[in-house]
Amino acid sequence: MMDAKEVLLAEPRGFCAGVDRAIEIVERALQKFGRPIYVRHEIVHNTFVVNDLKEKGAIFIEELDDVPAGATLVFSAHGVSRAVQDEAKARGFTIFDATCPLVTKVHVEVAKLAKEGYEFLMIGHKGHPEVEGTMGQLSEGIHLVEDEGDVAKVAPRQTELLAVVTQTTLSVDDAAGIKAAIKARFPLVREPKQQDICYATQNRQDAVKILAPQVDVVIVVGSPTSSNSNRLRELADRLGTPAYMVDNADELQPQWFDTAGRVGLTAGASAPEVLVNGVIARIKELGAVSVRKMDGVEETMKFPLPKGLKMIDPVTGLEIEVRKAPETGA
CATH class of the missing domain: 3.40.1010.20 (4-hydroxy-3-methylbut-2-enyl diphosphate reductase, catalytic domain)
Structure with missing residues (x-):
């Protein structure tokens, strides 16, 4: 005892709001199109959630070769590279993007600044799907730094136009230390207007x-x-x-x-x-x-669903809330 x-x-x-939205996208797609719904990578990184969705008819895959023609495909909350997006479109899948909007914000920032000639240092963990998705927004000019030691070794082609982006799920304190090391070596580095950590x-x-x-x-x-x-x-x-x-x-x-x-x-x-x-x-x-x-911050953030998955009550004209949390333990 x-x-x-x-x-x-x-x-x-x-x-969080991004996880809520991602799970709801899969559940609404199952309701609207029936099983199976294919999901690239685990929709979120939780064993219970993934198994619950498998029982409802979701099939989780890593390679688009495993998705049959004409299928409905959901991108996970972590986001995907441009190459995966382009291949999925070329194969003609019905696609719903469950990428967390706060990750999408980072993707948009990378695309915008890349057009202005910027290179990027990305603070994140090698192999994490969010990092692969963000780095995969560009074919070159984005460099991963996992710790302060990597900052000393990174070799961008130029330093006048250099920006830093961050995986959204990092330790706030660790990221701050790495960012300080980046600024010490590259004083002109551009930081996001709002921090990337969600x-x-x-x-x-x-x-x-x-x-x-x-x-x-x-x-x-x-x-x-x-x-x-x-x-x-x-x-x-x-x-x-x-x-x-x-x-x-x-x-x-x-x-x-x-x-x-x-x-x-x-x-x-x-x-x-x-x-x-x-x-x-x-x-x-x-x-x-x-x-x-404990007392703590009350979170009220809610992200909209993609077009094509919203269900509207014909009487009230309001969107119908349908997702229920799983009732039983794992």
Whole structure:
């Protein structure tokens, strides 16, 4: 049994507007066109969400060769390269783009400045689909930097027209350090008018900064492939609080709570609340007696759906909300 008496819930946590929109795009496409709907890459990086959509008729693929002619295809929330977009159009698929609008904003900025002759330094993690999508907006002139050491090695062709862009799900503090190193080496570098790291990533990291010092252990609900979830765990750890990331309640280890008087709980932007509730239930089984929600930023952001997927009530003329969060745990 654990010593924990209280679970302290971070606020905000869990789904962001971009994730909500991406899942709803797949669900509405399934309703409108029937199964199967093909999705390039995991729609969001969460095992439970992906499995839930598979059961409803979504088929997740990495290569467009795996999509049959005439099919309906959804691009994941992470975005895709120009080459993937062009190939999908050439193959004649019915396409719905679930790229998070905050990622699309970065793509638009890259395209605009490239026309003005800029080269780019992209702060991000090699191999992450969002990084591949953003770097794939150009055929050349965009260079990946993963850490401050990469800044010293990067070799742009010129430095007069140089801009920096950022993966939206990075550690805010890590990105700031890399950006400072870039500015030190390239004083004329152009930064985005608003930071590329998204509001939801920022808010969840800010909440963990408040949460971690108040608890004995932090649990982050999120899948191993989720960049923003991994950053939450790393942040709590960096602040001196033992932290663990779990896909669901089954992964909780009782020994994590042996000396914990208070447990902090948060969730990455792609983790549904049903998984958080499952974790709470399991921690209660291990001895917690109360749950308290922190004060925090209330998120009201909502992104519109693509044309062709909006459903309008013929009586009221208002858009019909149809997406329901999964009701059962993983």
